[in-house]
Amino acid sequence: MTSDLLGPIAYGSFFLVMALLNGVVCLGLNVQWGQTGLFNVGVAGFVAIGAYVSAILTTPPSDGHLGGFALPMFFGWLGAAVAAGGASAFVGGLTLRLRADYLAITTFGVAVVVQLVALNAQWLTGGAFGIAFIPRPFESLASTPVLYDLANLALVAAVVLALYIALERLARSPWGRVLRAIREDERAAMALGKSPTRYRLQAFALGGALMGLAGAMEAHFIGFIAPESYLSSLTFQVWAMLIVGGSGNNLGALLGAAVVWALWTVSGLVISDVVPASYEARAAALRLVAIGVLLATMIVLRPGGLIGERALVSRHVADAERNA
Amino acid sequence: MSGAPILSVERMVAGYEPGLPIVNGASIHAARGEIVALLGPNGAGKSTLIKAIAGLALLTSGEVRFDGRDLTQMPAHLRIREGLAFAPQTDNVFASMSVDDNLKLAAGFLPSAKRARRTAAMYDAFPDLARQRGLRAGRLSGGQRQMLAIARALLGEPKALMLDEPSAGLSPKFVEIVFAKLAEIRKSGVTIVLVEQNTRAALALADRAYVLVQGRNRHEGEARALRNDPTIAALYLGGVETEGAG
Amino acid sequence: MNPQVAVDGLMNGALIGLGAIGVTLTYSILGFANFAHGELITVGAYAAMAIAGGVATLVVGSDTGLGALSISPALILAAPLAMALTAGFALALDRLLFARLRSNSQSIAIVMASFGASMAIRAAIEFVFTSRPAYFTRELQIAKPVAFGLKATPNQIALLIVAGVLLVGVHLLLSRTQIGRAMRAVSENPALARAAGIDVDATIRFTWVLGGALASAAGVMLGLLVQIRPFMGFDLLLPLFAAAILGGIGSVPGAFFGALVIGLGEALTVQFAGAEWRAAVAFMVLIAVLLIRPSGMAGRAA
Numbered sequence: 068m069t070s071d072l073l074g075p076i077a078y079g080s081f082f083l084v085m086a087l088l089n090g091v092v093c094l095g096l097n098v099q100w101g102q103t104g105l106f107n108v109g110v111a112g113f114v115a116i117g118a119y120v121s122a123i124l125t126t127p128p129s130d131g132h133l134g135g136f137a138l139p140m141f142f143g144w145l146g147a148a149v150a151a152g153g154a155s156a157f158v159g160g161l162t163l164r165l166r167a168d169y170l171a172i173t174t175f176g177v178a179v180v181v182q183l184v185a186l187n188a189q190w191l192t193g194g195a196f197g198i199a200f201i202p203r204p205f206e207s208l209a210s211t212p213v214l215y216d217l218a219n220l221a222l223v224a225a226v227v228l229a230l231y232i233a234l235e236r237l238a239r240s241p242w243g244r245v246l247r248a249i250r251e252d253e254r255a256a257m258a259l260g261k262s263p264t265r266y267r268l269q270a271f272a273l274g275g276a277l278m279g280l281a282g283a284m285e286a287h288f289i290g291f292i293a294p295e296s297y298l299s300s301l302t303f304q305v306w307a308m309l310i311v312g313g314s315g316n317n318l319g320a321l322l323g324a325a326v327v328w329a330l331w332t333v334s335g336l337v338i339s340d341v342v343p344a345s346y347e348a349r350a351a352a353l354r355l356v357a358i359g360v361l362l363a364t365m366i367v368l369r370p371g372g373l374i375g376e377r378a379l380v381s382r383h384v385a386d387a388e389r390n391a
Numbered sequence: 392m393s394g395a396p397i398l399s400v401e402r403m404v405a406g407y408e409p410g411l412p413i414v415n416g417a418s419i420h421a422a423r424g425e426i427v428a429l430l431g432p433n434g435a436g437k438s439t440l441i442k443a444i445a446g447l448a449l450l451t452s453g454e455v456r457f458d459g460r461d462l463t464q465m466p467a468h469l470r471i472r473e474g475l476a477f478a479p480q481t482d483n484v485f486a487s488m489s490v491d492d493n494l495k496l497a498a499g500f501l502p503s504a505k506r507a508r509r510t511a512a513m514y515d516a517f518p519d520l521a522r523q524r525g526l527r528a529g530r531l532s533g534g535q536r537q538m539l540a541i542a543r544a545l546l547g548e549p550k551a552l553m554l555d556e557p558s559a560g561l562s563p564k565f566v567e568i569v570f571a572k573l574a575e576i577r578k579s580g581v582t583i584v585l586v587e588q589n590t591r592a593a594l595a596l597a598d599r600a601y602v603l604v605q606g607r608n609r610h611e612g613e614a615r616a617l618r619n620d621p622t623i624a625a626l627y628l629g630g631v632e633t634e635g636a637g
Numbered sequence: 638m639n640p641q642v643a644v645d646g647l648m649n650g651a652l653i654g655l656g657a658i659g660v661t662l663t664y665s666i667l668g669f670a671n672f673a674h675g676e677l678i679t680v681g682a683y684a685a686m687a688i689a690g691g692v693a694t695l696v697v698g699s700d701t702g703l704g705a706l707s708i709s710p711a712l713i714l715a716a717p718l719a720m721a722l723t724a725g726f727a728l729a730l731d732r733l734l735f736a737r738l739r740s741n742s743q744s745i746a747i748v749m750a751s752f753g754a755s756m757a758i759r760a761a762i763e764f765v766f767t768s769r770p771a772y773f774t775r776e777l778q779i780a781k782p783v784a785f786g787l788k789a790t791p792n793q794i795a796l797l798i799v800a801g802v803l804l805v806g807v808h809l810l811l812s813r814t815q816i817g818r819a820m821r822a823v824s825e826n827p828a829l830a831r832a833a834g835i836d837v838d839a840t841i842r843f844t845w846v847l848g849g850a851l852a853s854a855a856g857v858m859l860g861l862l863v864q865i866r867p868f869m870g871f872d873l874l875l876p877l878f879a880a881a882i883l884g885g886i887g888s889v890p891g892a893f894f895g896a897l898v899i900g901l902g903e904a905l906t907v908q909f910a911g912a913e914w915r916a917a918v919a920f921m922v923l924i925a926v927l928l929i930r931p932s933g934m935a936g937r938a939a
């Protein structure tokens with residue numbers, strides 16, 4: 068990857084594409100958390116599901132992994148969204164009626180198992196070697212990095228714009244209003260005959276589908292995936308992006324993605340260029356410390372994030388107090 | 392009224408969330424050895440008021456004085472040490488723990504020499520509980536659970552006992568039994584403040600009563616006089632309009 | 638099927654169980670799934686390693702194993718100190734982070750914060766100690782015949798004894814002592830506990846101390862029997878949660894039983910499917926419990 072980064076335009080577009088792709092994951096997480104209040108601790112797993120499903124559907128036959136369907140990229144992306152959305156629906160269906168942290172624990176488990184399968188089911192996923200030769204958009208431009216990166220940037224930007232508009236309209240639609248009502252006053256919403264669990268399930272599945280889509284898009288942009296791209300540090304990164312940018316807010320999600328991705332990239336460059344090689348791993352660890360502390364601090368100080376949104380005190384807390 | 396009030400609440404403003412008061416400047420007093428009833432329609436703030444006295448609701452202004460001490464800022468768990476006991480309405484026993492553990496828990500704040508004696512005293516006063524001391528409290532009937540809640544509150548020899556709707560969910564027979572128990576308790580000198588929806592039973596037991604509507608004092612008087620007072624019925628009917636989500 | 642699987646399962650289960658006891662306690666009393674619990678285990682192991690190493694440099698020869706065990710006097714001295722240190726660390730974490738979130742926010746914010754804290758702690762350990770696996774001792778242990786043709790190493794026997802002692806000890810603490818009753822009361826109904834005169838904040842602090850100490854013991858045994866590395870606690874998190882949920886949150890014997898089930902399942906998986914699939918067992922147990930009986934074996938309704 069680094070060998071292609073010649074020229075500031077090429078690098079700049081590569082950076083923006085990655086920032087936008089992280090932004091899509093953030094948009095998905097925003098639907099789950101910002102709009103529905105659900106805590107997904109296994110984001111990396113759902114992104115991985117999308118990436119692997121799309122890769123398997125679109126790659127030519129190979130001895131190294133399941134493949135040979137050689138479907139067009141569009142079907143790969145669609146399959147990715149459906150698979151990740153389906154997995155989210157399964158987890159949601161199982162845990163939404165239970166306490167909120169059971170959803171967290173189960174999504175955590177999904178990420179662990181997805182990583183496990185990706186690493187060990189070599190016949191399916193290529194194991195530690197991953198899947199290569201994933202069809203890339205604008206393949207013909209691949210020899211000119213600048214054009215390739217710019218074309219992909221245009222594609223990804225168009226998709227992100229379309230998603231942003233769609234999500235904003237969805238938030239203002241009747242469906243979105245019910246979701247907000249459920250978040251603010253569950254009992255009132257129930258009195259109107261709306262089943263909170265059904266809406267939360269739909270929102271959770273939608274968010275998961277977006278994460279899968281982002282995973283697929285990234286897989287096709289890079290052309291190669293491996294299990295180590297989907298570790299818990301990815302989940303932390305995305306959460307940091309959402310919290311920094313402002314949860315509940317689609318624009319904030321994209322902005323947070325850009326800001327945190329910039330910090331991540333710059334610190335990565337500093338580590339590889341400035342820090343002596345023997346200390347690189349430790350410096351990288353320090354970077355993760357910073358993210359963890361940032362995440363915890365922002366939760367304590369400003370649950371609303373940079374582009375804040377009024378933090379809603381859950382009525383459930385008050386009800387629980389009343390019934391004590 | 393005989394003597395200075397043992398419990399005095401002045402102009403209390405309280406609720407569960409800041410900025411959303413449920414009690415709006417109510418005041419009540421109870422004299423030593425009295426039984427005082429707090430009546431009123433749903434949503435009147437009666438429950439919230441005694442919870443705030445117990446330290447379990449958010450008190451934004453007003454004063455709570457008990458036995459000569461200002462309790463307003465005192466942490467909830469210390470109030471029982473002052474002699475002020477409270478039995479909530481729902482979830483008023485530890486259902487996952489045995490009857491015996493419920494009582495032993497309540498004895499915890501007493502000096503160790505008194506613990507066994509007071510626990511035994513409760514078993515004497517509540518023989519039904521003694522028979523079921525090993526049973527998980529969640530398996531008790533509603534009436535027995537109420538008895539356990541009262542026993543738990545009485546264990547520390549409180550000067551005053553506050554109860555939130557002790558008749559709730561009980562059959563008429565058990566309401567009689569519980570209220571007879573309360574009369575017995577008063578004989579030992581314990582002041583009793585009870586919030587009640589069952590106005591008839593409450594006024595039959597109490598010496599005085601307050602009627603609260605929408606978090607404010609609206610009426611008060613001797614229980615004897617209030618039994619036949621048409622104002623009360625009017626206040627309850629008028630209060631129906633204020634019943635929101637309930 | 639090799640009957641040695643039963644021993645492997647038992648040992649796995651005991652290791653998970655040591656950690657699960659702490660998880661079920663803190664989960665039920667503090668009221669949230671603490672994603673940083675794995676890091677308490679890791680901190681306990683590294684603290685013991687650092688202290689034992691310090692002792693060994695001061696007192697020459699104190700790092701050789703006693704008798705057949707590979708547990709050295711240095712480690713025996715270090716373990717309780719590490720437990721105290723970890724308990725203090727847990728208290729500090731609560732003071733710094735969780736206590737601030739208990740009063741005002743939705744409870745899921747605390748879980749999120751624990752998630753962030755776990756990353757920070759894990760990476761900090763990696764920063765200080767690097768990710769290279771470490772060991773308390775280089776001495777190798779030979780499995781000796783125990784009974785019925787089964788074999789176990791002396792360290793494994795020690796694990797069973799430690800696990801048994803702690804299991805019984807915690808159970809007695811919860812059922813027979815005032816602080817144990819207070820903990821059970823707070824886990825069920827903090828407001829009622831206050832009305833009954835319980836200092837809920839003090840009880841919470843004690844829970845953190847106990848949870849931290851238990852996690853540290855788990856970390857020391859895990860480090861002794863397997864290895865010490867920054868991800869050791871984190872990798873145990875899913876089995877710990879699954880065990881606690883299977884047993885019913887708040888039930889100490891339940892959590893240990895759940896751990897034994899998972900431990901045995903892992904041992905069987907290693908036999909039949911290969912060691913790399915071990916971690917999937919915990920997930921499958923979790924899904925099964927959530928499908929069949931989410932409150933777990935001993936639990937109240939969630």
